[in-house]
Amino acid sequence: MTTDPRPTEGVHPDHPDLDRLGALALVQALADDQRRAVEAVRAATPALAGVVEAALPRLERGGRLVYVGAGTSGRLGVLDATELTPTFSWPPERAVPLIAGGERAIRQAVEGAEDDAGAGEQDVRGAGVGPDDFLIAVAASGTTPYVLGAVAAARELGALTVGVANNPGTPLLAAAEYPVLLDTGPEAISGSTRLKAGTAQKIALNTLSSALMVRLGKVYGNLMVDVRASNTKLEARALRLTRHATGAGEAEARLALAEAGGRVKTAIVMLRLGVDAGEAEARLAAAHGHARAALGEG
Known part of the structure; x- marks a missing residue:
């Protein structure tokens, strides 16, 4: 049997009998395993701070946040992009989520879409990505072809590129100018990166975009002062x-x-x-x- 070298695809050694646990023990095991997500983001804070400093001048010049991902990672990008407008009055046209398979993939799996590097490149070019834009590419595996195609195109077009992955030494971390490793290891349910790998991605994206909004003057003290009263x-x-x-x-x-x-x-x-x-x-x-x-x- 060939062993996948990516930690996120490994079998967690602490949970061989997960399916035998009672409800309380099962929930505790799944919840406790999520702690690694916070630890992974804390370890990545120097890298995330570097991204904030690099991205800020581009956004001050009118650039956009462009999110790229497939599956869970893509949906988390859509979520982060969508929430910037009601939270910080960020113009929706300046938060662009690109997900493998298009909008249909937000609600249902689009098989094979993540394997199409050409589609990633095409989506980036179709979004008009340019030198003032800041592209955040997210893939738990760090090997998703759609995401890698998007990063290659964005770099060619002069955009700042950030790669967020949950496995070390992967192509995405090598391809992006600013690599961010969220080393969450194997999942409690083997291979289900919607668990702590996804949690770490959510925390990292939330932290990154919120830090940028603070630096852009969307916060006074710790008050969300750019919210507009619309309901x-x-x-x-x-x-x-x-x-x-x-x-x-x-x-x-x-x-x-x-x-x-x-x-x-x-x-x-x-x-x-x-x-x-x-x-x-x-x-x-x-x-x-x-x-x-x-x-x-x-």
């Missing part, structure tokens, strides 16, 4: 954030938010500096969207 839940959240940042009463905060068109960051500047919405927007624009700088806090 009842977000209106209540916007009110809480505005009051917390300014110490304003409910009525005053509501009025400022109304005048600011629901923009929390604008309302905060208005209330803290005693200016109208137009002046607050002008100060934020001059500070490139950073509330702390607009408030003169450095």
Whole structure:
């Protein structure tokens, strides 16, 4: 029998009788194995920090985040890209998820799509990827042809490329300018990388995109101030954030938010500096969207 050298494809030595466990022991075993995901991301923090520093200037110039993956990895990319708009008011056209098999693959498996390197290249070119863009390629195996084709095309087009894989020494880590290894090892259910390999990917993507949004001025202190109040839940959240940042009463905060068109960051500047919405927007624009700088806090 040929042994697959990729750790994610190995058989976990601690769970040979997983199918014999009772419900409690089974759930505990699966939950405990997820701890390795957090450990893997913590080990990768220097690499992730390097990615933030490299990607930031491109995004400041108007570049896009482009996510590429297949299967679980592709769906996690779609999720991260989608959540940037409601969380940080990031323009949806600047978060581009590419998944092997297209949109249909978000809900169902598209057999063979991940094996098509040419499709990965074609999707990147079709998305108009260019020098200011930042491509995040994710593959647990580190060997997925679709993802490798996408990275090759992105590099040719001048985009910054990041490769996220759960196996060391794999082609994806070699192909990308910025390799990020999430070494999660064998899964409790052998080969099911939707488990801790996928969890580590989710944490890494969430950490990376959130760090970028903080550095781009989408956060003041630790407050999500670029959220826009577009429904009842977000209106209540916007009110809480505005009051917390300014110490304003409910009525005053509501009025400022109304005048600011629901923009929390604008309302905060208005209330803290005693200016109208137009002046607050002008100060934020001059500070490139950073509330702390607009408030003169450095």
